[in-house]
Amino acid sequence: MARSINSRRIRPAATARSSSSKSAARLAGVARGKLAVRADAPDGSPWRARRERQRDRQVKREAVIRAAARAFNHKGYHNTSLDDIAAALDVTKPTVYYYVSNKEQLLFECFVAGVELIRAAFQQARNLDVPARERLNAVLGGYATAVASDFGWCMVRVEEQDLSTAMSNHIKAIKSEIDQGIRRLIREGVQDGSIQQCDPKMTAFALAGSLNWIAHWYREDRSLSAAQIADAFITIFDNGLRPRVSPRRPSRARGAPAPLAR
Amino acid sequence: MARSINSRRIRPAATARSSSSKSAARLAGVARGKLAVRADAPDGSPWRARRERQRDRQVKREAVIRAAARAFNHKGYHNTSLDDIAAALDVTKPTVYYYVSNKEQLLFECFVAGVELIRAAFQQARNLDVPARERLNAVLGGYATAVASDFGWCMVRVEEQDLSTAMSNHIKAIKSEIDQGIRRLIREGVQDGSIQQCDPKMTAFALAGSLNWIAHWYREDRSLSAAQIADAFITIFDNGLRPRVSPRRPSRARGAPAPLAR
DNA sequence: TAGGATGACTACTGGTGAGTATGATCCTAT
């Protein structure tokens, strides 16, 4: 089980500058060289360097988190050591610890990074002036893209058991927030007639489940782009949720009890 | 992080015999006491005891696997030590190793146990003389119940990275078999007109994803029984898949490309 | 140009957990 040390140095954004010199292309050097140039804040004043350094630090920190996400995505959380992550960035473990306090927090940050994408989708959809079903479609599209991103795996597979209770609660709260957002859209759709009658809770579970599961198979089968997957799923969901003209006919196989209340 | 040692001895089926005596209620003793009585094979002959012992062994082995499944379900695979599993059965680690060769195999067995439930569902559905959509419903019902079972978590969360390549391939093959089975039913439904036109591959992914995801939240929210959940999901799916009388209107939000080919 | 802040490395510790060597105990068969 030889640990594969891929020797690429930390590369903040997607900067593909071939840094071959072992000493010259030190982590700090590369980052500063690429970042300090764009002084996008009005800064003819003191502590300019300090601000720049802080920005550098932020960029590097994000690089660490993204590297962690990729590693977790590839090998799983428990099979990834911090040495692996450090090696992927071509630094050593203490350097990673300089940017992040522990492994747990690393996982948490990956989770948050993924969630932000979903939150953004909600935000955008909120401004759309269309029936709720179409706003839901927009959200689910963003959701699908997020799940297929680098952070998708972390977002979907965080196991509460791996985290301290504090962080676990935090994550639960965020997940619940998203769940409630989807349920709300479904309810609104049922009210404005753009979605057929259904149980919002269970339907939200079903939708989120489908999308979350993308994180499990996407890595295997790259034949489709994230956007294509998103569209394919939306087509399916939209077909299923759109109200029917004919009166509803339950038609459940298996002796089922009355439709779930609530 | 004190490991909670619950001191209950191995209890093969769900036998709730209060075995308090530390030495008398030895694992073997309990098992034989409860199992040897039912001589369901015509056995007035030699080697009877031998057969009984083998049956005992099998029962105990299954108890180990079930205990492992529960532990994995509760704490996650990597956070569960074999000492934990042994403690749950009130035996020691070497005993567990006596019935199973290593932790990896334990996970694999849990997976298989779950899959068998799904296979059974396929088997039953095959004999139904109804449209494919209803056979699909039956399969999905069994699927949902399996995912909500003790083995659901293991079945759903096995990460190929945790297993040797041989076992990993084995599991992939089994998963693929199930996936293909669902796709086939969808195709048949489209052909016999009981399911509306759709992309079988993606639809199968969506359905399986929804159901797999049950394993993530079911443990939290026991307000519904497994059967209730299965029925609720079938209702949703059935609503979505049933063909529409009105001509199909794609109506995708977002500038989507032409519907996925194949 | 000294001194502080920052960034990174070497070399450890401590804990944990998978798997095992060895042997005790009980049951069965001859």
Add this chain to the structure above:
DNA sequence: ATAGGATCATACTCACCAGTAGTCATCCTA
């Protein structure tokens, strides 16, 4: 009653890995 197999426990080994102590190098600020 005794050899031999089945079953389980005690008490280890060994490897891995999260996290840390202490140190050095470099850059910025004063």
